[in-house]
Amino acid sequence: MKMNASTAKNYKPSYKKKTITTDPYLPKGGSKKVSVCERCHAVYSNKRWSLSSERYDMVMQDPAVTLLVCPACHKxxxxxxxxxxxxxxxxxxPHKQELLNLVKNEEERARGMNPLERVMSIKENxxxxxxxxxxxxxxxxxxxxAIKKAFHGEVAYHFSHDNKLARVDWERAV
Ligand SMILES: [Zn+2]
Known part of the structure; x- marks a missing residue:
């Protein structure tokens, strides 16, 4: 039996790396180049985002730096x-301020580890x-x-199947 091109293809070992995240906004591949978000000045290098003004000032000296809009700013x-x-x-x-202070602290902590984790908006409905x-x-x-730990109450997590959206519902009556 003659092996055609499509059969032969199946025997090719796959070197494709699996990425943990499927976030559609993340830049594809592991570019060695340094990119900078022109909005928030987050710096992307070695497959990692970081946020520091010193780092930003330093990489902006490099004429090869790429300007882009980071996934967080896109969203x-x-x-x-x-x-x-x-x-x-x-x-x-009645406890809005305490709740929001905790949200702010958690956001700052998360940002220290991954500058793309941000609070987009807070609304009172x-x-x-x-x-x-x-x-x-x-x-x-x-x-x-964090809210459950600090304020008790009940919390429920829901995840969508089609995209990466998490809904977190926390409730406390009294
Ligand atoms: Zn940005």
Whole structure:
């Protein structure tokens, strides 16, 4: 039997690396070049994002630097959150400031590890709930955990099957 091209292809070993994340906004491949987000000045090199003004100033000296818009800024621009945290119940509005302080602290901690994890918006909806949109699903989960730990109440996590969207619902009545 003659082996045709398509059969032969199947015997080719695959060197394709599996990436852990399927985030469509992440740059493809592991470029050795350094890229900089022109909006938030996050620096991308060695497959990692970092955020520091010294690093930014340094890489901007390099004429080969690529300017782009990072995944987090893209999501903010398109208003496409990766996580939605809803805080519900009578407890929420009287303790709004404490809850938001915790959200802010958690965001800062997450940002130190991955500058693409950000809070996109915080809104109060008509029903006395707070709705926090985040750029990725991990930050939403992290917020759910931290709020549950500090303020107790009940928390539930839901994940969509089609895209990477996490919904975190936290509730405390009294
Ligand atoms: Zn950016």
């Amino acid at each position: 903010m621009q398109d208003d496409l959150p990766g996580g939605i945290v809803t805080l519900k119940g009578a407890y929420v509005l 008509g029903g006395g709930s707070l709705v926090i949109n985040t750029t990725n699903e991990r930050l939403a989960q992290r917020l759910g955990k």
